[in-house]
Structures are given as structure tokens and as C-alpha cells.
Amino acid sequence: MLWVYFDFYRLTLDQIEVTVPAQQDTATVVYHASNNQLIQVNRAAQQAGLKPGMGMAQAAALCAQLTIIDYQAEYETKRLTALANRLYQLAADIVLYEPNGLAVRLDTLVKYYDGLDCIWAALSNELQEAAVNYHFASAWSIEAAIVLTNYKVNQLLHQPQAIKAALARCPLWATQVEPKQLQALKRVGINSLAELLNLPVTELGKRFDNKLISYLCALRAEIVPKRIAYHPPTTFCHQLTPSYEISEASRLTPWLETLLEEFLTYARLRNKLTSHLQFSLYFRDHPVQLLNIQSAMPLSQFSQWQSLLRLKLETLTLVAPVIQTQLNVVALEALTEQTSDFFSNRQHVFAQKHLISRLKTRLGEAAVSTPVAGEDHRISHHLPHQPHSSTNLKHTTPGICLLACKLLSEECHIEYGPVRIHAGWWDDDIQKRDYYIARTPTGQRLSIFKAHGGEWFVQGWYC
């Protein structure tokens, strides 16, 4: 057997940042009140010097402007289930380790995906789309994979020797052995996992209880403990908790759309459709407000539901700020002749995922990218994989930009311009440029600019 284990160590923060990208810039932490510890810390908070494990007083002293989110294990479990639902598209054997761990069995999939690399590309692609951070490791049993993940190995191991060597390097704290028993092990002189694994079970059985013995056997993959595999529920009910109270109806859109997308994945897997979505909005002091969206016929596409949802939100008035959103779908309908376009669309979605993972496996992660975009006037600062950036730049961008600008060496005639860009004083890459559109005698249209020093460069072509 080969299992991969994922540890989603900042699930609450990831969910907030994917729905509200602006949250990345404000220091945000997830705080566990009962043991007075910060559990998750975003990058802005890290820069302010905050670390997981700190107390609230220390955190408040280090950073005055801090957004604090209360840690709720129950909520993380719900997000984990949503992730499992997403991965269920790609893999059948999934075991949940609440609140934030998840194991996927790989060896049964090798045949279908044409190799381990392809499965891994598909899984990591899906998690990248879900925008979650995780530590991972693979091993012959879930227990061993958890130990390696706790030690942050972050490697996909499949050779028994490699797994054995990696396990031998792990310290004892990375295992799931209870602290009391760790003490006992220390007293008899066992300080590392390698030593523990080398001892015969009968020797250990004299001093330690059955629980430890069976755990060790599972670690060596000698026995397979019983576990409940994830099975998606028959009705759909997902929740999302925004990081702040929402008092404007239009601001609810990204949260409700995330829920909607999760539902459509769920429905696609089952070949089901619905014509009735029920959103529930929770308030602090008021009773739950229901938001029913119905369509005349069952719909399958995100854009169709999205337009209905936006229409509904335009007319909605909120009685109080919303603290939680939920989507409930009870009436799932089977496919009929009229809705057969759903089926072709379903195939495309899986074919698309398969294609991208194949390309990434053969050509490398860096070779497959997306069009560049960015919230900057400097085109050289635009990057691929920016799904949320706006596309309405004030000046016309060339269709194809050169990777590095080259000196203008041919004669050409200016048709449009200048458009002056003067930006970058905030990050020491000052660009003061006058952009023009020029036409060469052969009819090619170039994007050229005159740099501050007076030289002319070519930025790209208008294809």
C-alpha cells in the first residue's frame, strides 16, 4: 500500500485569504482561546514577528493592528470535508483525520493515472486551485505517512528503502505516541524512532501496553488498522464563516460563490442537478434568514447560477451583519434528456484536469503557466497565476510581451502615444517610460518605449 498524508496547517487562514485576497496584507492570526496560543499566523503577521505558539499578550505587544480569528476545530473539520469532497473527484480512498489532516491512497490509482507522477500532479494541482497550504509525505501506511508529515519531509517516497531511511531519521516527538509513554521509552534508553523500530515486538510487549504495540505494527505496515473511508454525504450542506461581519449584501457575493462552486463539484461527481439552492445567512441576534434561489429548469453551470445569485443579492437587504453563511441543497435531480449538455461538460472538466497534469508531468511545473496579469502599471511586474487580478488596464497592453525588452533596432512610425508610466518609487524599481505604438514598414505593430535615459526599447507586439 502507498498512502499520502496531507497536513493542512493553516486551513482557517487559507479559506479567508482565498475569498478575500486583501486579507493577506493585514496581520491576521488564528487564536486558540482555551490554551492561549496563536495557532495560525499569516505572512504579514510573521513579518511583525509573530509566531505560532505565542500567547495573546505577547502578540498584542508585538503588533498593534492585529485581526484575530477565533479557532474552532468544528469549522476546520467542515473545511476539511469540503477539501475531501474536492479530492474525491480524483481519488476514491480518502481517510479524514479531523480537524486538519487527510490521507489518500495512491497505489490503487497508479494504473488509472499512468504513473505516480501523474497522480501527484493531479492532486497537487487540485490543492493549488483550492489555494491551501500543506505539509505532506507518503509511506506504506497512514501512520508512517503521518510521522513523516509531522517531521515536514514534504516528499513523495515510494521505494521501501527510501521510506525506511526517512522514518529512521525521524525523532520520537513526530510520532503519535502519548507523552507519558515517550517518557517511559526515554527511561529505558530509547531516544529515536530508529531504535524503537529495530526492537522486536515481543521484547516491547513485556513492558508496554497493547496500544503502543499495535501502533508500532501499523507503522511498520505489518497490520492494517480499521478505518472509516470518507464517503460524501447524500445531501449537500457546507458552511463558510467570513473573517468579519458583513453588513452589505454585495459583499456576500464572494462567500456565496465559493459555496456554489463547491456544490457544483459535488453535483458533477454524482451526475446530479438541482433547480433549488437554499442559502442561509446567520446573524448574531436575529433569526436565520433564508435566501432561496430557484430556476425553472435544473442548471449545471457556474455562470448560470452566478447570474441568478447576483440578481438575488441586488434586491436583498440585510437586517443585521452576517456572521456565517451556509448552502443547503436537498432536492437533487437525476439527469434527463433535456439536460444532456451537462454530461459533455462533465467530461470536459475531468479531461481538462487530466490534460494539465499530463503536461506538467512531462514538461515540468514551470512550462505550463497562464496569461500574465497584475495590479501594477509596470508590465514587467505582471506574473502568471493571478486569477483575481482585474483585466482593465488603462493603456492598451500588447498581446505578446517579450520576456526581456530588447533595443529598438528598426525604423518605425509612431501611431499612438505617448502614455507615460512613472511608477515603482515604492519598491526601488523605478520605471519612468513613455510608451508608444509604432508601425514598421512591414506592417508590424510594436509596443515601444523611451526609457528615462533616452534609449528606445521594444516591449512586445500587437498580435
Added chain:
Amino acid sequence: MTQSTSSLQQHPAIWRASDSLKHTEIARLNTGYDALNTILSGGFPAAGLTRIRSLLGIGEISALKLLISHNPLQKLLVFINPPGKIHKSWLASLGQTSNTVHVVYCATPEQTLWTAEQCIKSEACYLVLMWHQAIEPKQARRLQVAAAQHDTLCLLYETFSHQYNALPVALDIELQPAGNGLRITVHKNIGSWPGQSTQITFKHTPDNQAIYRAMNNTVALQALSAQVG
């Protein structure tokens, strides 16, 4: 006589000239230009390999705006080996705003051909645009068969750096800049006559005409100078 030619008539790649009028079963995509649709007998073929010989930056992609924005089934758009970075806001100006666009950069010509074939065979793409110089007839044939079978349109962009060679493709055209648009010459079009050419007019970049017009408008300028004193 009938017997000697009957085997030829069975061949899928050979058709009688008189058949061209009946070749309505080839699905065509509207290009948005009446003159171009006419000489292409309806438009671009909906599936198959199309070679476009043109210089870089004459509006060779913008001219096909309708093909890029027409994506009823929410499939992927893939650019293979473009000569630079593709910009998202430019795609938005062509009517393609979704996040289902991918750009693949290949290190070798073999990889480019492999990627194109994978994209076509997956049936996950509605349009594949590839840049590849001097494709061989055998390779082109392979892509053409795959594209026709899997119902995908693949555009192959080629510059004039290599000599023209005949290819077994569904459509083979050449673009030349002309006035405010392009002159399009058809070298080969499945099910119709080659050698025709037409001119289309379109505009894909802004220009300074508005400023020139304002500067030439002497009445307005005088009024402005009178206001300023």
C-alpha cells in the same frame, strides 16, 4: 473506367471538384468578415489543423476575435510556444475573460508537437494556438487527423523565415498587412478552390487620429485660445 477510379473515390482525402458544392457537411465557424467567409466557403473549419503564415504583430490573432471568444462549452484555450508572454487584459479585449487559458512553453520542437497532440486528443480545448517553424508534412498530417477526429481547431502560426511547403491541412492561409487591415490569401481549403484572396478591414490598436483631428479643427482652437486669452 468507372472501376479504375472507384478505388480512388473511396479515398477519404480525395474528392471530385464537383463535390465541393456539396461539401456542406464540413462544419464552419464564422470569422466575422463577410468577404472572408465567402472565399472560405462559410468560414474556418470547425475542426482540423489550420496553418497561418504571417509576420509577427500584424493583428494575426486579433483578426480572429470571434474564434477566440466563441467558447459555448467552457473548454480550454491553450497557447503553445508563443514568442513571449501572453497578457490577460489583451485576451479580455478579445472577449476571452475566463480563467481557463493556459500557456505552455516547450524546450524542443518535439515537445511542441507532443503538447499540441495531447491538447487536441484530450478534447478539453476548443482552440489550440501553436507557434512552430517548418513543420513536416508527416507531422502536420498527424495533427490534422487528430484534430479532425477529436473535433478541435488548431491554429499553427508560421513566419516567412522558411520556404513555403505544401501541407495536408484543412486550411492554409497567408496574411499580409494592407491598409487598415489584412490581405488574406487562401493556399488551400478543404472542399473549395484555392488561390483566392480578399481584404478585410479591422482595427486592433488605438491611434492618435483624435488628436490630429482636434489640432486641425482651427475653429475650436481659436475659440480655445480666445478663452485662454
